Amino acid sequence: xxxxxxxxxxxxxxxxxxxxxxxxxxxxxxxxxxxxxxxxxxxxxxxxxxxxxxxxxxxxxxxxxxxxxxxxxxxxxxxxxxxxxxxxxxxxxxxxxxxxxxxxxxxxxxxxxxxxxxxxxxxxxxxxxxxxxxxxxxxxxxxxxxxxxxxxxxxxxxxxxxxxxxxxxxxxxxxxxxxxxxxx
Numbered sequence: 276x277x278x279x280x281x282x283x284x285x286x287x288x289x290x291x292x293x294x295x296x297x298x299x300x301x302x303x304x305x306x307x308x309x310x311x312x313x314x315x316x317x318x319x320x321x322x323x324x325x326x327x328x329x330x331x332x333x334x335x336x337x338x339x340x341x342x343x344x345x346x347x348x349x350x351x352x353x354x355x356x357x358x359x360x361x362x363x364x365x366x367x368x369x370x371x372x373x374x375x376x377x378x379x380x381x382x383x384x385x386x387x388x389x390x391x392x393x394x395x396x397x398x399x400x401x402x403x404x405x406x407x408x409x410x411x412x413x414x415x416x417x418x419x420x421x422x423x424x425x426x427x428x429x430x431x432x433x434x435x436x437x438x439x440x441x442x443x444x445x446x447x448x449x450x451x452x453x454x455x456x457x458x459x
Contacts, residue, residue: 280346283343295418297328301321355428356426363437408445408448413441
């Protein structure tokens with residue numbers, strides 16, 4: 276039966292699906308562009324559209340999540356798992372804003388250029404990869420926290436595990452930088 280709570284759950288899951296789908300597609304487009312060593316105009320436009328999808332998903336997620344929260348605020352505020360998930364969502368929003376307002380304008384400047392030959396891109400690529408690692412680990416962490424039942428772990432235990440996995444993701448992305456971005 277579709278009631279108010281289930282209606283909110285539906286839109287929350289829809290927001291997660293749209294947002295995460297946009298992230299996966301933009302990561303794929305970015306990584307495939309790196310493989311060929313340039314960002315074509317069409318791929319850049321797709322990156323912008325994927326970014327818009329992510330923001331639409333996040334907006335749906337935040338609005339429906341806030342309405343769900345206000346159904347049982349005391350229960351949610353007492354949950355370390357919920358608070359950790361909100362921390363990850365906040366990180367996602369900050370990282371997404373940084374991507375949208377910092378990385379996208381720079382990527383636009385690199386259209387159809389040979390990326391490995393651009394000194395500015397070489398300086399910029401590490402922050403792109405770090406942002407990608409933050410995005411991937413945070414989205415997957417928030418998804419995992421969203422689907423698991425009750426958690427016996429405290430807020431700080433969850434956040435420390437997240438930070439450890441994030442550190443591995445960032446170090447891995449930076450170590451793989453030369454594999455991800457071809458040299459010329």
